[in-house]
Amino acid sequence: xxxxxxxxxxxxxxxxxxxxxxxxxxxxxxxxxxxxxxxxxxxxxxxxxxxxxxxxxxxxxxxxxxxxxxxxxxxxxxxxxxxxxxxxxxxxxxxxxxxxxxxxxxxxxxxxxxxxxxxxxxxxxxxxxxxxxxxxxxxxxxxxxxxxxxxxxxxxxxxxxxxxxxxxxxxxxxxxxxxxxxxxxxxxxxxxxxxxxxxxxxxxxxxxxxxxxxxxxxxxxxxxxxxxxxxxxxxxxxxxxxxxxxxxxxxxxxxxxxxxxxxxxxxxxxxxxxxxxxxxxxxxxxxxxxxxxxxxxxxxxxxxxxxxxxxxxxxxxxxxxxxxxxxxxxxxxxxxxxxxxxxxxxxxxxxxxxxxxxxxxxxxxxxxxxxxxxxxxxxxxxxxxxxxxxxxxxxxxxxxxxxxxxxxxxxxxxxxxxxxxxxxx
Amino acid sequence: xxxxxxxxxxxxxxxxxxxxxxxxxxxxxxxxxxxxxxxxxxxxxxxxxxxxxxxxxxxxxxxxxxxxxxxxxxxxxxxxxxxxxxxxxxxxxxxxxxxxxxxxxxxxxxxxxxxxxxxxxxxxxxxxxxxxxxxxxxxxxxxxxxxxxxxxxxxxxxxxxxxxxxxxxxxxxxxxxxxxx
Numbered sequence: 392x393x394x395x396x397x398x399x400x401x402x403x404x405x406x407x408x409x410x411x412x413x414x415x416x417x418x419x420x421x422x423x424x425x426x427x428x429x430x431x432x433x434x435x436x437x438x439x440x441x442x443x444x445x446x447x448x449x450x451x452x453x454x455x456x457x458x459x460x461x462x463x464x465x466x467x468x469x470x471x472x473x474x475x476x477x478x479x480x481x482x483x484x485x486x487x488x489x490x491x492x493x494x495x496x497x498x499x500x501x502x503x504x505x506x507x508x509x510x511x512x513x514x515x516x517x518x519x520x521x522x523x524x525x526x527x528x529x530x531x532x533x534x535x536x537x538x539x540x541x542x543x544x545x546x547x548x549x550x551x552x553x554x555x556x557x558x559x560x561x562x563x564x565x566x567x568x569x570x571x572x573x574x575x576x577x578x579x580x581x582x583x584x585x586x587x588x589x590x591x592x593x594x595x596x597x598x599x600x601x602x603x604x605x606x607x608x609x610x611x612x613x614x615x616x617x618x619x620x621x622x623x624x625x626x627x628x629x630x631x632x633x634x635x636x637x638x639x640x641x642x643x644x645x646x647x648x649x650x651x652x653x654x655x656x657x658x659x660x661x662x663x664x665x666x667x668x669x670x671x672x673x674x675x676x677x678x679x680x681x682x683x684x685x686x687x688x689x690x691x692x693x694x695x696x697x698x699x700x701x702x703x704x705x706x707x708x709x710x711x712x713x714x715x716x717x718x719x720x721x722x723x724x725x726x727x728x729x730x731x732x733x734x735x736x737x738x739x740x741x742x743x744x745x746x747x748x749x750x751x752x753x754x755x756x757x758x759x760x761x762x763x764x765x766x767x768x769x770x771x772x773x774x775x776x777x778x779x780x781x782x783x784x785x786x787x788x789x790x791x792x793x794x795x796x797x798x799x800x801x802x803x804x805x806x807x808x809x810x811x812x813x814x815x816x
Numbered sequence: 817x818x819x820x821x822x823x824x825x826x827x828x829x830x831x832x833x834x835x836x837x838x839x840x841x842x843x844x845x846x847x848x849x850x851x852x853x854x855x856x857x858x859x860x861x862x863x864x865x866x867x868x869x870x871x872x873x874x875x876x877x878x879x880x881x882x883x884x885x886x887x888x889x890x891x892x893x894x895x896x897x898x899x900x901x902x903x904x905x906x907x908x909x910x911x912x913x914x915x916x917x918x919x920x921x922x923x924x925x926x927x928x929x930x931x932x933x934x935x936x937x938x939x940x941x942x943x944x945x946x947x948x949x950x951x952x953x954x955x956x957x958x959x960x961x962x963x964x965x966x967x968x969x970x971x972x973x974x975x976x977x978x979x980x981x982x983x984x985x986x987x988x989x990x991x992x993x994x995x996x997x
Contacts, residue, residue: 399915400985402873403978406912409880410971413850413887413905414827633835634895681835740821 422468422522423745427738431457431467431476432763434749434780444478445749447763447778454763456781458494464750466521470530470542474500477530479521491519491532495542505545509538520731524562526599531567533560537602550602558604560597563629567597568636569604570625575611592625594651608655619659623649626673626730631681639673639686646671648684648709662709666690671703673730678768679741682707687733687746689719696721696795702735702746702766714773717748717760720793742769749780758782758789820961824851827968834899836949839957843964845895846887848949849902850909852960854967856941857903857910864934868915872931879908896946903945906967907938913974917981 422431430447436459444458444467458465463480470477476496491509495502509519509532519532530540535557538549552558558571571593595606610623620640627636635657637648646664650657662671672687688703690713697720701713732755735746744766748756763778820842827847834841834848841848866872886901948956 396919396985396989398873399868399919400982402877402912403916403982405877405880406909406915407975407978409883409905410909410913410975413883680839 423736423738424469425471425473425739427740427743429469430745430763430765431469432745432747432749432780433465433467434747434761434782435751435753436780436782437753438783438785442750443781444476445763445781447765449765452778454778454781458496463492466523468521468523469498470495471525471528474498475502475542477521477523477525479519479523479532481519491534493530493532493540502542505542507540507545507547509547510536510549510551520559522562524560524567526562526565526567529599531560531597531599533558533569533597537569537597537604539599539602548602559626561627561629563636567599568594568627568629569597570594570627571604572625592623594627607653608651610656614656620647620649624673627651628675628677628684631677631679633681637675637684639671639675644668660707660709662705663711670729672733672735674734676735676737678737685735685737685744687730687735688713689729689733692718694795697793700733700748702744714744714766714775716746716764716775717756717762718793719748719751719756719760720754720795742767744768747780755793757792758785759791820965823968824964834949836957836960837953837955839954841957841961841964845898846902848960848964849899849904849945850906851964851967851971853903853906853941853945854910854970855963856945857907857938858914858967858970860907860934860937860941861910861914864930864937865918866931866934869931872911875935876908876911879904880912899946899949900942903942907941909971910974913971913978916985917974917977920981920984 424430428449430449432445432447433442434445434456435442440461442460442463442465443456444465445454446457447454457476458467458478460480463482466479468477469475474497476498477493478496479491479493482490482492493507493509495505495507497504519534524531525542528542530542532538532540536549536551537558537560538547540547552571556571556573558569561568561570573591573593575591590612591609593604593606593609595604595608597603598605620642622641624639627638629636633652635650635652637650637660640647640649640659644664646662646669648660648662650660664671668691670689672689675684675686677684684703684705686703686705688701689698690701692699697718700716700719702716704712704714732751733746733748735744737744745763746766747763749761749763751761759779760777761780761782763780765776765778767774767776824842824847828843834843834845843851883901883905886897948960952960
């Protein structure tokens with residue numbers, strides 16, 4: 392009897408531990424902390440000529456600079472357990488991407504700081520971007536290779552891709568999804584395509600143990616879905632409740648969402664853009680209930696080169712509501728790849744949305760609008776809190792407006808309406 | 817539902833959201849099996865009370881262990897397997913967590929026939945849960961959410977009961993040993 396009691400006690404303890412482990416295991420730019428109380432975001436300090444990572448505490452409203460780089464583009468995020476800050480950056484040399492480095496900093500913990508240097512990237516300018524997928528304490532990074540960094544031990548496993556190949560990876564719950572752009576072999580009689588002319592994209596999943604790729608399907612340029620559109624974004628946005636993901640596509644002046652599953656293309660959902668030349672950013676995010684899509688939006692104003700940056704809230708019928716953020720200027724070539732500068736990020740509970748203009752080039756945004764913006768999605772009016780980036784104060788005072796691209800540089804001019812809202816019908 | 821989302825937000829990261837009839841449950845797919853499945857597992861246990869013989873104990877322990885390859889992603893899997901592994905984990909948990917408190921406070925009189933009925937009922941729960949999730953409507957979503965909340969409460973009660981009973985059993989065993997020493 393005593394022996395049986397001992398076994399029952401042991402199994403009861405196993406069950407308690409098992410339940411505890413289950414609960415513990417179940418639990419972009421800008422990067423939210425796991426409890427949703429802090430945000431880290433990159434910023435560009437034009438006066439000090441450096442880039443940095445800022446830390447914002449929602450409870451206290453305090454924003455501080457926690458990391459600075461003289462030359463490089465930082466991509467910060469919290470680790471899944473919230474005990475580390477992961478900061479990846481791209482080190483440049485001769486204006487070309489040279490290598491990717493990552494720093495893991497302890498955050499409210501006694502974890503050691505670690506510095507990782509990943510291989511030199513010379514064949515392409517494709518760089519690992521965040522959010523970096525993290526599963527079971529392993530962070531994954533990819534460009535011309537796939538690398539797995541084990542946070543606890545510091546071990547790095549790397550698998551190089553074939554020459555001239557690169558992949559992007561995306562987190563999807565406990566999966567690491569990849570998109571591999573490549574060039575199809577030239578058909579008989581056709582000229583071989585140049586290295587930059589990719590005409591196929593393969594989607595699949597990365598095996599987290601071996602770092603092998605497990606392909607799902609490939610979209611080729613002459614496929615039906617691609618023939619029906621002028622441009623496909625190749626950036627998947629994963630639906631939270633199903634196995635599907637969507638990609639932004641453009642046909643003429645219209646934007647549409649193309650939905651895919653593991654088997655390939657499923658359907659189009661046209662989007663109702665409210666103005667001509669409105670552009671949606673590639674890196675969108677679904678709400679937690681899968682009913683609303685949030686996307687960065689550039690809306691053209693009446694002045695050439697000036698745009699209103701807003702967050703687009705798109706329902707399941709493709710109808711759009713906009714949340715105004717700031718006015719920006721398309722001076723410089725950043726606007727051709729504005730998706731890499733302007734992104735949206737939902738808090739873990741889905742009640743708040745963060746976006747930032749802090750990393751835009753100097754002349755793209757006024758100093759008074761170089762900030763993190765936190766939108767309260769539970770408020771019908773979508774109250775927005777602006778948190779200025781911790782940049783070095785500009786001699787002569789901050790700029791309060793932006794000028795169109797063709798305008799020569801001028802001293803700051805007072806403009807009480809520095810953040811007008813896009814007009815809705 | 818918002819309150820349930822707040823509550824489950826503490827114990828579930830909602831990595832793979834569970835949608836029923838277009839409505840998002842307040843927990844993920846695996847937790848749907850764990851929490852909603854807990855209620856069915858508890859009903860089966862109360863109804864049939866199979867004796868904790870070697871076979872029964874091994875089966876329930878196996879239900880816990882089967883989570884390891886899927887929870888640690890050694891095996892790639894989809895939504896259905898997530899729900900099923902959560903459900904089996906719930907069956908194992910309910911039985912093993914109820915084991916010691918039940919022996920302390922209520923004499924077990926289970927018979928072998930109960931074992932067969934118990935496992936039959938438990939087995940029927942799996943396809944029922946899957947059917948509810950895949951083909952249910954908005955009302956089913958609400959029902960599953962409420963079942964999940966009941967399951968969470970049940971786990972809380974079982975954990976507290978074990979935290980009271982297990983030290984008491986250990987103390988009784990220690991006293992008995994000291995007496996005979």
